[in-house]
Amino acid sequence: LADGLAPAVAALLEGQTAHTPYWAAASGTGLVLVLALYAAFLVPRLGLVVGGLLSLLLLLGIVGAEAGAYLKYGIWLGFTPALALLVAGHPLALLARLPGRRLHRLSTEREHALRRLAAYQVDHGDHEDAFNTLRRCAPGEEVLELVYRCGTALARRRQYEQAKAVFEWLQARRPGYRDVKSHLQSLQPARSAADPGQTVVIAEGELARPLIGRYEVVRELGRGATGVVYLGRDPKIGREVAIKTLAFSQFDAEELETFKTRFAREAEAAGRLSHPNIVTVYDVGEEADLAFIAMDYAAGRTLAAFTGQRDMLPVGEALQVIAEVADALDYAHGEGIVHRDIKPANIIYDTDSGRVKVTDFGIARVMDSSRTRTGSIVGTPSYMAPEQLTGDTVDGRSDIFSLGVTLYQLVTGEVPFRGENLAGIAYQITTAKPKGVRTVRPELPAAVARIVNRALQKSPEKRYHSAGEMADALRKAASRARRSEATAG
Numbered sequence: 001l002a003d004g005l006a007p008a009v010a011a012l013l014e015g016q017t018a019h020t021p022y023w024a025a026a027s028g029t030g031l032v033l034v035l036a037l038y039a040a041f042l043v044p045r046l047g048l049v050v051g052g053l054l055s056l057l058l059l060l061g062i063v064g065a066e067a068g069a070y071l072k073y074g075i076w077l078g079f080t081p082a083l084a085l086l087v088a089g090h091p092l093a094l095l096a097r098l099p100g101r102r103l104h105r106l107s108t109e110r111e112h113a114l115r116r117l118a119a120y121q122v123d124h125g126d127h128e129d130a131f132n133t134l135r136r137c138a139p140g141e142e143v144l145e146l147v148y149r150c151g152t153a154l155a156r157r158r159q160y161e162q163a164k165a166v167f168e169w170l171q172a173r174r175p176g177y178r179d180v181k182s183h184l185q186s187l188q189p190a191r192s193a194a195d196p197g198q199t200v201v202i203a204e205g206e207l208a209r210p211l212i213g214r215y216e217v218v219r220e221l222g223r224g225a226t227g228v229v230y231l232g233r234d235p236k237i238g239r240e241v242a243i244k245t246l247a248f249s250q251f252d253a254e255e256l257e258t259f260k261t262r263f264a265r266e267a268e269a270a271g272r273l274s275h276p277n278i279v280t281v282y283d284v285g286e287e288a289d290l291a292f293i294a295m296d297y298a299a300g301r302t303l304a305a306f307t308g309q310r311d312m313l314p315v316g317e318a319l320q321v322i323a324e325v326a327d328a329l330d331y332a333h334g335e336g337i338v339h340r341d342i343k344p345a346n347i348i349y350d351t352d353s354g355r356v357k358v359t360d361f362g363i364a365r366v367m368d369s370s371r372t373r374t375g376s377i378v379g380t381p382s383y384m385a386p387e388q389l390t391g392d393t394v395d396g397r398s399d400i401f402s403l404g405v406t407l408y409q410l411v412t413g414e415v416p417f418r419g420e421n422l423a424g425i426a427y428q429i430t431t432a433k434p435k436g437v438r439t440v441r442p443e444l445p446a447a448v449a450r451i452v453n454r455a456l457q458k459s460p461e462k463r464y465h466s467a468g469e470m471a472d473a474l475r476k477a478a479s480r481a482r483r484s485e486a487t488a489g
Contacts, residue, residue, distance in 0.1 A: 021075055024077050028077065028078045028079055028081060031062070036089065039086070040093065062083055063083065065077065065079070066079050111137050114134070118146050119146060127154050127157075128150075130150050131147060131151075134146055139173040147170055148178060148180070151167045151183060155186075155187060156209065157210070158212075158290075164187045168184065212230070212232065212245065212287070215234055215241060215243055216233045217230045217232055229244050241294045243292055244293045245292045246292070247289065247290050248289055248291070264284070265361075267281055267293050271284070273337065273361075275328050277328035277331075277356050278328045278358050279295045279296050279298055279359040281293060281296075298348040298350070298357040300348050300349050300352075301348065301349065302344060303349055303406065306318075309413035309414075312411065312413055315448065315481045316482035319407075319474050319477050319478035319481055320482075321347075321410075323475045324471075325403060326400075326467045326474060327471050328358045329358070329396065329467035330468035333396035339402075340394060340402075341383070341402070342399050342402035342403050342406060343380050343406055381426070381429075383405045385429075386401075387460060389426045397460040397465075404451075407455070408434070411444055416456065417432070437449050445477065445481055447476070447480060447481075
């Protein structure tokens with residue numbers, strides 16, 4: 001190129017002239033337009049090295065064409081404006097693209113940082129915060145996967161409204177993504193459920209099981225006045241547990257504090273006890289919408305299943321079951337704990353193994369002077385001792401009275417004290433003498449009548465002095481009753 005330029009310059013200095021053809025102006029204008037498009041659209045997209053090399057080749061090509069045309073044909077093409085545009089346009093295009101590239105890089109780095117933050121939040125259980133973070137990202141595969149994990153985790157944690165919002169976001173961004181539609185369908189009952197005691201919605205099918213604490217919920221076992229009991233599984237060790245829950249939504253603020261205290265007392269009381277006839281408490285916790293206790297899963301049914309006149313246990317068997325309950329109460333009383341709500345529904349009996357378990361220490365009182373309260377009525381009215389109803393001091397003999405009521409119901413199929421309301425029941429318990437068990441069921445042994453009569457004395461001093469003493473009497477009566485039943489059979 002240098003060899004070609006030197007003669008051309010020398011020729012111009014010597015005064016030689018060149019003509020410009022008629023088409024040169026159009027060619028120059030077309031070249032300027034092409035180079036302008038090149039500088040505006042291609043240079044910003046090329047790498048710095050590749051763009052620089054390409055522009056240099058264009059520059060050398062244009063200069064070479066201008067010099068060659070002049071030397072060989074005496075033609076001056078007039079490509080100077082195009083050369084000026086190329087020389088000035090390339091660096092200007094590079095400068096112009098810097099803010100855009102910087103913004104793009106910053107945007108990419110921001111997205112990456114948000115995804116890392118969301119992944120950290122998901123791993124640490126902050127699923128609502130993670131979802132709010134991910135909503136600020138473009139819905140790529142990684143983002144969709146993290147959002148899906150947020151939705152499933154929220155559903156398992158029973159945060160159904162939040163889970164629904166997550167799955168609706170996924171459905172809007174990627175219709176048909178994984179099993180989002182199934183999740184939305186399973187969450188519909190959770191939003192429309194009117195039962196305030198319902199704490200967990202267990203979806204059918206292959207969706208992940210809900211969690212309470214770290215426990216997977218398998219199915220519902222039963223429900224009481226203030227909560228639901230579920231069969232659960234501890235995924236760490238594969239152990240089955242019973243999970244008793246208390247849903248906070250069913251109480252106003254004042255009631256909630258009362259029931260929270262009572263619920264915590266159950267865990268404290270039962271957690272202090274270790275006896276083969278008392279349900280073992282493994283864990284206690286509180287989440288956003290409920291409190292829970294994870295305890296030993298006792299197979300069998302509550303004694304309430306055997307209180308109907310057609311479902312009653314043989315007398316000897318019933319006496320043996322109540323004797324084991326008395327053993328459990330004697331142990332608890334020795335530890336300073338009164339159950340205060342002994343009744344058939346709180347005693348689990350497995351007829352196959354013969355195991356008996358006392359559960360629900362939810363209103364047990366730890367007999368510390370700092371916690372003693374009189375004047376309050378706690379328990380199930382039909383099974384309460386007189387002193388419970390009158391607000392007097394409650395001790396282990398109150399449980400003996402309740403156990404006497406339970407035994408009465410097991411052998412007769414009815415409770416000894418009845419009333420249309422609490423006042424009527426309280427009057428019967430505190431003043432009236434119940435019908436004798438042999439009046440209701442004449443074939444019962446006299447020993448059963450003696451045990452029941454002593455346990456149901458109005459005055460605590462006239463009852464058995466301890467649950468252990470009552471257990472001894474029950475075993476003796478059970479042994480005689482079984483011998484009699486075997487002879488009759």
